[in-house]
Amino acid sequence: MARPIQGSAEDPHLALSARVDQWCRWVDHLGTELDPAQLKALTSGKRGDEDSFHLLVMDLHKALNHLAAQLSGDTIDGAHVWQVSQQDGPRISAFMRGLNHTRALKLDHPGLETAATRDGERLLIQNDIGTNDAHVLVAQVEGLVLTLTYSDLHRQRFAFFQDMLSQIGAKWSAVGSRMTEGLNSGDAYYIGTATFECSDEAGLLKALEGLGARIVFLIDWNRARKRLRQIVGKAGSIAVLNECARREIGHRGWLEAGGEALIFAAMEAAGSDYFHIGDTLDAVMGTVPAQEFLIEAMAMASQAMQQRQPVSRIADSIRLLLIRHVGRHHDEFALLSEHASFCHALAEGIRDAIAHGHERSAKDAEKLAKRAKAWERKADLLVMRSRERAERNPRWLPFKRLIERADDIADAMEEAAFLFSLIAENHDKAWPGDVHQGMQQLAEKALQATQDHVKLLLIASALGEGSDAGDHEEFIAISWRVVNAEQQCDQLLRDVRRLLVRNVDDAATLGLGTDFAAALESATDALLATAYGIRDLAFSRLGVEA
Template sequence: MVSAAPRAMRRPAYVVSGALLWLIWRLCVGCNELRLPPVKQQILAAIGEAELLPAAGLNAALAANDRLKYAFSLLQLAAEHAEHPGRQAATLKAERVACGLDAPELDAAIAGARMMGGDCQVPEVAAILARIKADLRTMAAPLLSAGKPSGLAERLDALLAGIPSAQDGLIQPATIAAMTEVGRAHADTPHQLVMEMHKRLNAMQAALAEESLDGASIYGLDEADRPLVMAFMAGLHRTAALKFDHPGLATTATRIGDRLVIQNDIGTTDAHVLVIHVTGLAVSVTYTDVHAERLAFFQQLLIPRGLVWGEGRSANLASGSAFTLATGTVTAADAAACCAQLDFIGSRLVFLIDWNRARKALRSFLRGPDRLALLTWAAANDVGHRGFLELGGAQVVNRAIEATAGSAMRFGDRLCDVLGDAESIAFLQDALRTASEGLRAGQSPALLRDRIRVALAAHFSNEQRQLMRLAGDHAGLILELASLVRDGVQDQDHAGKRARRAGRFEHDADLLVIEVREAVHRRPEHHVFRLVLEAADDAADALEDAAFLLDLDRLEGKPLDTLRALVRLLVQGAQDWIKALGHASQIGHAASAGETDDFLAALDRVATAEHAADEAQRALAASAMKEARDFRQLHLFTAIGDRLEVAADALKRASLILRDHVLLEVIGG
């Protein structure tokens, strides 16, 4: 059972100070570059976790072993392809990703290898050889520190001296063979040394680790520490599958004085380290990262759990790379709450792996804040982004766009500029979930790519349905305006209130027109909806004018009956316009005869109402000329009649535009 910590022990277990930053700087710039320790070891030393250095050094050395095996295979296959260019070339991409090497340019090294006289030209060969030298040093570092075996330093120096720099991009096939051979009598090679060091490193690792606790290498723990480590590992394992085959998340735990220390390497490259201190019920999280944006993302993930973050500090490694360090602290209410905090922290680490790569992959589809929001959503819903990257990332979406967008997207367009922000986010949420859940279920990548393509097609068609919905909302406002005028003719009280309501309806109709114009600006192929709404909006404007005129004076006499008949025609025409839009939204390429007939019948009723409105308007004018009590009444009757006739004409014009679109483009397209 973990007891409550004394007040003095509840302070943050680690505080970044100016003196520490000076120490980091001195450590980094003072290192001999040829003997530079691995980055993670530099970070652990910099933040004062010297007790974790042996385990970190071993982890780094074993990761270097994997990279060296990949590099040797890469050079061997490149030399073979250069000598036999007719054979199909491998890429070793899967092997590169598995060993945690973020260098996609190496995937073309084998296919690009050519013989140039007696030399072999290999793309990126200078970088490959430089990596081999660096990884040999990394692999030897723990053995040299332990002083075994004797003579290793001299042997390493001799082999490093024999590896060329190949700055001209050329290397002799014999040199590749000499580097990668093993078992040749009386000959030492880098590959031979790697195999021998690997065996010794495995032995050192077995000797160092007292035991493994739920996958964590533990050293010198108290019994009370075990449930805390188990809680952290439970959270880690709950989401670890979301990293797929990506390496990382190795965990080490030990007790240092009065505190439990849990260290996780997260990924296998860069200054990317997490160290947790638990002192009583106080939990302190120290996190380092070369990407300040990812650090901020991680902080946001933990803020809901009550962690308070201090100000981040920056420093440079000896290699010149900058990193940022920040510490967050929280004090749990009891032992169960402390375990819950560690469980949650462990469950969030997988969402840091390849985070920056995912952010870049989304660049062509979303704006900056929306990319962060999407990645936050993926973490909060335990979907993650690694499945999306595993399936192909941006390439999957680009191929779906090519297959479904047609002329909707032009070169340089972002998806959000065409679909809109909300639709693009919704689609990419679907894509991330499809990739993550599908790959974990063992479904075919080809099937998942097809599902993403179908989902994108649905989102593109959704926009047309959305535009049709906006047209329907606009038609509803026209009906409200027509009904308002009808009620005003029937009951001429409440004049000012009626005019204000009409103004609000007309304003809302204008906003819908603006929304459609913006959507059509993104998707010019939907320009017909702009034409339809601009025509129908003339009806809204005319009806709002009629409501205004109706409130100027109280109308009386026989012309009022004719005006009422005209207004009823407008109400009927508005109702049929709504029905026409509703039927149109149900019509597709495979439209049934019934759906199409209902659509055409509604349009015909709109046209009929317009013809009847023409006759009623002329009858109103004749009646007003004969029966109006004064010139004021004559003017109002004729002006209101004119506005209602304009509204009827506008509805008919909009209905004809929609009719041509449905018959020619939707049904006949």
């Protein structure tokens, strides 16, 4: 590596040559075994008072890159090129078009220097990703095939890049971890080969452009992941970085503007009504809302840093952004509304199952029961989140009690779906026509009540200074529809029981049918109780005694 600079009169090259001579003499005197100090002298990559053999190799690499750029006979869109063919020009341009499309996202961070040359039948394109000289990417083009062997010390970043390239058509092979003595402190590193087999020249150019556009997201990726992990955990940090890359937002602007310090300062500014010491963003806001906020904050920071805005201004913008997000997702009615959507899904699934005669299909009824169980569990998680919030802030207590009451709706609906699957197992004893029609009417009325439940919460959440008489009247009208629905379902349950007794002589069908109808009616009882609770909360917001 040192030969190209030996004999040069330039001061940097003279200093490098002196280090080369010094390290060659040192290596010549090594024995067959290394003590810890010698091993450190060979492998250390940390710059400080002492030089190392590894640092010398890194500095030689930089010097060679600089020398190569000086000796380059030509450039193509910023890439230094040597001895390339006429056909290579558009291919190099395609790669650089993608690279330059996202280059600004790295801000002033070093990296993305590109060189290209021809080696026999292959076009070689090398890109130095950043300051880590071990992190170099070399792509090869031969015919209409683009291949890239990529290695990374970080498993998560390797998986991230693997996924990004897979999305644009790469097929990966020989993917795995390796351990090499003296590399990565003896820990495993990760390597694989990505191949784009293109059908025509246009496809090859598209693959080269796509590859070039994605390299910038590797710069400081692991640093950003570690910072984000403090805010939204391991899985959340990777989800945010994946989405920021997909939207071509990047993470460098956020890091330069302060990273996690920006978010913690915004959380502190939001105050104790929303956040307490030790809270994580996702624990308070929920996983998806927290990630949505971070993605928007990173987009804001990236754009602002590219425009050279002051960091203090960016911090103010992110504080206001967080207030908008917690106002949107932290509203007391948000969890109730999400819970109501699961209740509606349960009621709709049961109504549709009866309409399609699935009481005669064990397979379809079992599918409904499994979906219903999954929905009911998701509703339970919302109840748990509400309890956690109530523990942190007393103003959540009325909403905790209300969502616990509403959970009786989901429980009754899930029970009805389970009983429906048992009925379908004995489908040779089918419901007579009158019974089927009665069950259909009961399920339809229960569904209408859950729809009104959703509407009631939507209106209740908006009641306040901005609401008018029309909103108030609609709220009252829907409240009474829920009351009437419960009364109608009481009567429909009695009608169904009478029809079952008159038309069914099989004990199992009679018992299960009665229990199924009773479960639906129990759901409307819970809907009524919840509607009264919503009414009390809404009146309290308006300063009116219920």
